[in-house]
Amino acid sequence: MRAIIRFAAWVYAIAIYGFIFLPVVVLVLFSLQATSFPIPPFTGPSLRWYQAVLTDARLTSALVNSLLVAVLSSLASVTLGFLSAWGFARFVLPGSALLRGLITLPLTVSYLIIGMGLLVLFNWAGVPKSLLAAGIGHVVINLPLCFAIIYSQMGDHQINIERAARDLGAAEWKVLLMITVPVMAPAIFAGFFLSMTFSWDEFVISFLLTRFETTLPVEIWNLLRSGLNPKTNAVGSLVFAVSIVLVVFFELTLLRRKPA
Amino acid sequence: MAFTRNNSRAPPWALVTPALAWTLLFFVLPFIAMGLSSLTAHEGGAFTLANYSQFFTDPSYWRAMVNSLEVTGTVTIVSILLAYPFAWILAEMVPQRWQRLALMLAVLPFWTSYVVRSYSWLLVLAQNGVVNRALTGIGLIGEPLQLANTRFATVTGFVHFFVMLLTLTIFANLKQLSPSYRKAAADLGAGPIRTFLHVVLPLTLPGIMVGAFLTFVLCIGDYITPQILGGNNELVMPQLVMMQIGRRGDFPLASALSIILMAVVTIAYLTCARWLKIERA
Numbered sequence: 001m002r003a004i005i006r007f008a009a010w011v012y013a014i015a016i017y018g019f020i021f022l023p024v025v026v027l028v029l030f031s032l033q034a035t036s037f038p039i040p041p042f043t044g045p046s047l048r049w050y051q052a053v054l055t056d057a058r059l060t061s062a063l064v065n066s067l068l069v070a071v072l073s074s075l076a077s078v079t080l081g082f083l084s085a086w087g088f089a090r091f092v093l094p095g096s097a098l099l100r101g102l103i104t105l106p107l108t109v110s111y112l113i114i115g116m117g118l119l120v121l122f123n124w125a126g127v128p129k130s131l132l133a134a135g136i137g138h139v140v141i142n143l144p145l146c147f148a149i150i151y152s153q154m155g156d157h158q159i160n161i162e163r164a165a166r167d168l169g170a171a172e173w174k175v176l177l178m179i180t181v182p183v184m185a186p187a188i189f190a191g192f193f194l195s196m197t198f199s200w201d202e203f204v205i206s207f208l209l210t211r212f213e214t215t216l217p218v219e220i221w222n223l224l225r226s227g228l229n230p231k232t233n234a235v236g237s238l239v240f241a242v243s244i245v246l247v248v249f250f251e252l253t254l255l256r257r258k259p260a
Numbered sequence: 261m262a263f264t265r266n267n268s269r270a271p272p273w274a275l276v277t278p279a280l281a282w283t284l285l286f287f288v289l290p291f292i293a294m295g296l297s298s299l300t301a302h303e304g305g306a307f308t309l310a311n312y313s314q315f316f317t318d319p320s321y322w323r324a325m326v327n328s329l330e331v332t333g334t335v336t337i338v339s340i341l342l343a344y345p346f347a348w349i350l351a352e353m354v355p356q357r358w359q360r361l362a363l364m365l366a367v368l369p370f371w372t373s374y375v376v377r378s379y380s381w382l383l384v385l386a387q388n389g390v391v392n393r394a395l396t397g398i399g400l401i402g403e404p405l406q407l408a409n410t411r412f413a414t415v416t417g418f419v420h421f422f423v424m425l426l427t428l429t430i431f432a433n434l435k436q437l438s439p440s441y442r443k444a445a446a447d448l449g450a451g452p453i454r455t456f457l458h459v460v461l462p463l464t465l466p467g468i469m470v471g472a473f474l475t476f477v478l479c480i481g482d483y484i485t486p487q488i489l490g491g492n493n494e495l496v497m498p499q500l501v502m503m504q505i506g507r508r509g510d511f512p513l514a515s516a517l518s519i520i521l522m523a524v525v526t527i528a529y530l531t532c533a534r535w536l537k538i539e540r541a
Contacts, residue, residue: 009349016346017366020424023380024369026390030383080279087275103279106287108529109522110481112498116518117290120297120511140286143279201373204483208505217375224379224488228386236376243371251364 024240031233049234059235062219066200069131069215073138074195078188080139081146086180089154090162100151104144114140115205122209129211137205142198146191153187193250197243298516302508311516321500321517325524328496331411331486332479335418336472342419343426344468350427351434363431370424378488381417382408385489409491417485422478426471433467434460473532477525497521 032045053059087093088100106114118137127133158180165179166172181188203217210218216239223232301308315321346366354362369377384390385407392404407413437460445455483498490496495503497517504514 006353009345009353012345013349013353016342016423020366020369020420022390023377023384023420024372026383027372027376027380080282084276084279087272091272091275093272093276099276099280102288103283106283108477109287110477110525112481112483112501113294113518113522114287114290116501116505116514117294118286119505120515121286121290121293123511124293124297136286139282143282147279197371203375217373220373220375220379224375228383232376232379233383236373236379239376240369240372243373244368247368247371 027233028237028240031230031237033230035230049230050238052231053234053238056231059216059219062214062216065131065213066216069135069138069206070196070199073135073199074142074192076135076139077142077195078146078150078192080143081191082150082181082184082188085147085151085154086176089151090159100147103147106140107144107148111141111202111204115208118205119208129209131210131213131215133209134206134215137209138195138199138202141202141205142195145194145198149191149194150184150187153184158183193246197246200243294515294518297512298519300512302510302512311513312520314513315517315520324495324497324500325520327411327494328480328498328521329524331414331418331496332476334415335422335479336475338415339419339422339426339475340468340472343423343471344430346423347427347430347434351431363428366427367424370421374421375484375488377421378417378485381413381420381489385413385416408489409493411490411494414486414490414496417489418479418482421485422475426475429467429471429474430464433464437463469532473529476528480525481521 031049032047033049084103088096093099115137118133118140121127122129122133161183162175162179165175170178201217202215203221206215206218207221216235220232220235220239223229223235298311299307299309301310315325350359350362350366372380382389386392387404387406387408389408391407392401395401396404441459441463442455445459450458481498483502486496487499487502490499492499498521501514501517501521504510504517
């Protein structure tokens with residue numbers, strides 16, 4: 001009886017793994033096919049569509065745009081998030097709980113609604129659609145995340161280190177840069193990394209707020225209009241590969257380094 | 261403690277003001293703008309409640325909300341039913357040293373681009389895609405099934421995403437559970453099934469509720485999956501919102517629909533709040 005249950009459990013687990021990996025395997029497999037439709041039967045490996053992607057100026061410039069927006073918006077998010085977390089953790093401010101609630105409020109609202117609001121506001125204010133507008137939207141969604149991560153890691157024990165530095169005559173900016181930032185580095189890095197991945201993958205805000213120059217998810221979306229297309233498979237596989245490298249890097253560097 | 265929390269000389273407001281200003285300027289203000297916009301007429305901009313009354317009187321708009329709720333409800337329930345046993349197997353049956361790897365593998369496709377993930381399901385479910393080829397190949401069906409551009413496809417795409425998400429949250433939940441509870445139940449004579457039903461399941465229920473709420477919020481607000489996989493046969497709310505902007509540039513109506521959608525999420529939150537709070541106790 002126990003053996004049957006064990007067997008059933010393994011079959012179930014393998015079935016779920018199969019379900020989880022099915023679309024990814026199909027995506028990557030048929031990106032390696034030379035025919036112009038990514039459908040079975042599979043007819044041998046070819047890198048034709050990868051070449052097509054890498055020589056497509058629209059896709060490569062969208063990729064650069066995406067990286068630029070991701071890096072800059074994440075830097076802004078993590079900076080604003082860190083400064084406010086520091087302020088709220090180290091000082092008794094009037095209405096602190098309410099204001100902290102305000103900063104984290106965007107976490108509860110869907111991206112579509114944040115994007116819609118910005119679209120209406122920018123439309124009224126006459127701000128043109130641009131990568132900058134999309135970047136502003138990405139800071140709105142990532143700032144609360146950075147704030148929440150860093151604020152939750154600011155323990156009272158770190159106050160004493162800061163105090164010691166001040167007693168020894170360090171100026172306030174020196175305390176910040178040489179004590180607080182290095183002590184908080186794991187949380188800061190985690191916030192930055194998460195912001196990067198969310199911004200890199202964000203679609204609907206960029207879709208609403210950009211026009212000619214756009215980000216990679218929006219450009220991939222435009223490719224989808226042509227139906228099933230091996231070029232979409234190739235670019236999708238490349239994006240997947242980049243994400244895997246990032247995740248493995250993150251796993252190996254940050255999560256392994258447990259506080260000694 | 262009578263001490264101040266700090267002996268810092270930094271002006272505290274200078275630290276928190278930039279983040280607060282950003283939130284007010286680019287989150288609160290847009291929301292107010294959207295609220296005002298929803299109360300104006302598309303032509304002329306006069307004050308009107310027509311955008312809201314249109315939703316409540318036009319059956320096709322109602323239909324979109326009903327579709328959204330049905331899809332989201334199905335996705336939430338199916339995802340939990342699939343993810344819970346899976347997370348349990350990972351937490352209980354996989355040897356300790358392989359657990360991290362098993363979990364990382366289980367959520368690996370989580371990191372592919374969201375748009376690409378939906379497109380991949382289109383490949384799988386297409387008329388001449390892998391599933392139809394396999395089914396006709398073994399002679400189970402004569403004609404390829406219409407799988408893409410249906411509600412089934414939308415639900416499948418969503419379930420794929422949320423099974424991964426819920427496996428993560430439920431796994432964490434099961435690992436936090438102290439083994440002494442189960443030992444106590446066993447000592448008192450409960451078998452594995454009774455232990456599970458009366459001890460493990462109730463203790464992980466708050467975690468499941470948090471996951472269910474997260475699934476609900478993310479699912480009901482998503483435009484990508486229903487648009488790519490469901491096609492335009494049957495609209496859900498986010499598609500209806502985007503349609504107002506894309507086809508007609510009707511910002512007021514799109515704003516009103518967004519606010520109605522947000523109101524539904526808020527109601528869901530208030531309903532769940534009771535269970536969501538248990539976790540903190």
